[in-house]
Amino acid sequence: MSFNSRGGDELNAEINITPMVDVMLVLLIIFMITAPMMNTGVSLELPQVTAQNVEDPEGKLVLSIAKDDKIYLGGTQVNWIDLEAKLKTNEKVKKDSSLYIEADTSLLYGRVVTAMAVAKNAGVTRVMMLTNPTEVLNLADLDKNIAVTPPSK
Numbered sequence: 001m002s003f004n005s006r007g008g009d010e011l012n013a014e015i016n017i018t019p020m021v022d023v024m025l026v027l028l029i030i031f032m033i034t035a036p037m038m039n040t041g042v043s044l045e046l047p048q049v050t051a052q053n054v055e056d057p058e059g060k061l062v063l064s065i066a067k068d069d070k071i072y073l074g075g076t077q078v079n080w081i082d083l084e085a086k087l088k089t090n091e092k093v094k095k096d097s098s099l100y101i102e103a104d105t106s107l108l109y110g111r112v113v114t115a116m117a118v119a120k121n122a123g124v125t126r127v128m129m130l131t132n133p134t135e136v137l138n139l140a141d142l143d144k145n146i147a148v149t150p151p152s153k
Contacts, residue, residue: 060100061092062130063119065111067104083115087122097123102130 063083064072071078078086087093099119103112116127 059092061090061098062100062102063115065101065103065107065115067106069107069111071115080114080118084118084122087119087124093122093124096126098126098128099124100128100130 061074062072064075066072069080071080071083073083073086073090087099093099101112101115101119103115119127
């Protein structure tokens, strides 16, 4: 505070920005620490196929099925019994009637078909499967596991 020799009380109209800078730096540090913890992805081993990436500018609604049969709708875990109700009330499903499904490669095929049937009952008309794009398909490895038997009549 400065003293004026004229004897009048004058107000200082300047803004002190030091406290604001301190608060902003604290907020920046908080966000830098918490941002890496906000990764809410589901760890899956997706099938490797040759495919083009499909971009959806509004974001896609993804149903993830993990190898332990847990399901995640948009990164949030849901129960199988609640899945149909969650899909029916979802705004993206109401608007587009579409759903992306990603499933672990070790998962039984029946689990994926069950998820597709539940989605159909919830009003989903378009189901897209997500995979990891790759350039080379190794079909010879699939043939190694097949025993040659004559077709049944």
